[in-house]
Amino acid sequence: MLDFEVARARILEQAKPLASELVPTADADGRVLSQDLISEVDLPPFDYSAMDGYAVRRADLEGVGPWKLPVSTEQRAGDSGQRLAAGSAARIFTGAPLLEGSDSIIMQEDAERAGDLVTFHRAPPLGNHVRKRGEDLARGTVALSRGTRLNPFRIGLAAALDRAEVPVFKRPRVLLLCTGDELRDAGSAPRPGSIPDSNGPSLAALARRAGADVRVLPRTGDDLAATRAVLSRALAECDVLLTVGGVSVGDHDVVKSALEAEGVRIDFWKVKIKPGKPLAFGRRGDTWVLGLPGNPVSAQLTLCLFGLPLLRTLQGDASAIPVAIPVTLGAALSQKPGRLGFYRARLVEGVAHVHGNQASGAPTSMAQADVLVSLPAESDGAQAGATVSALRLDDL
Secondary structure: OEOHHHHHHHHHOOOOOOOEEEEEHHHOOOOEEOOOEEOOOOEOOOOEEOOOEEEEOHHHHOOOOOEEEEEEEEEOOOOOOOEOOOOOEEEEOOOOEOOEOOOEEEEHHHEEEEOOEEEEOOOOOOOOOEEOOOOOEOOOOEEEOOOOEOOHHHHHHHHHOOOOEEEEEOOOEEEEEEEOOOEEOOOOOOOOOOEEOOHHHHHHHHHHHOOOEEEEOOOEOOOHHHHHHHHHHHOOOOOEEEEEOOOOOOOOOOHHHHHHHOOOEEEEOOEOEEOOOOOEEEEEOOEEEEEEOOOHHHHHHHHHHHHHHHHHHHOOOOOOOOOOEEEEEOOOEEOOOOOEEEEEEEEEOOEEEEOOOOOOOOHHHHHOOOEEEEEOOOOOEEOOOOEEEEEEHHHO
16 A cells, blocks of 8 residues: 555656647636746736826925816826826826826815816825836736636736637546446436445536546446446546546456556555545556545545546646645544544634544535545544644645
8 A cells, every 4th residue: 555645646746737728718717827928018008097086297286285277188998198288187087098297196085176177185195096007017027827727817817918818738538437236327216226326426526626628437337348348448538537436356346457458557556545545546558547436435535635636737737736724623533543544524713523424435524524634644543622634625
């Protein structure tokens, strides 16, 4: 059995980002930049007013006020090319370019308008309420770095930089195969000894959230020949193949044997963690293979800890590995030393309350958790109030 960190490193050190492509900026949510996004413009592109008010020349407001100036013109957002007449003020609105010859804005609440005259009782500081050209981002500056995963706010920045398209890494093509004679579709007619397949929907959703293009294959039973036939086609059609179940040592666990028979070189197939020990990792050519255990919690947890970092690495994500946080343990937690333990817990004001049922077949524990508390392999537990390490499920 490999230690957790060693196993994850073995996976990620072999993974390289996929090819790059251009996509419309508006459709780039969740995609990862394949190049630095360098600003080709100043942001903002011109000096403009940050307030509704009046544009003035600060030198016209010397001495002791109040100052009464004629309103010589009006400048709205989208206007340009006007010049402020000496000794006058211009009505100006938020977002409007600063008139040539003006250098300060007095907001309308600090002005008294009477016809074509406006009175100011306080002189503004030079540059008051003026957004200067390039003050947010200067031309030639890196706006977003390679490896940044785009979100609505970063998409907004790219659009503000006049980018209709952005360069991103391709999405990994993932095929997901769940195995087991006992499985049926959720909502289908039950049969004796059957259970609904919860792994397929859950694991597909996790992989999609990590940016992958996911297709769920028709399930196979515990038959070696049938499993080989499906795997043979799947291995030629994806970047990452995820199998679920059949990688342990039972008489009907056929997936590992089928993978090897189809030319997959298995790198390792046991990891020193609990739950989730029977994890297989290998590759055939440019296709990566993760054989996940069949119990729902074990499958979800191993995909989160190993599979999602792999998918992010293939997308060039600079933050492929989640960062652990310290939390306070709400109650004493014991474990048998020997494997790194992950425990489902609910985090309330920094205190982790570990779920009462930690069985690997209990999907309720993951559904009701928001963190995974971890205890080192050599530990026999921790007392209430102890500071322990945890991973936020939303970060996985």
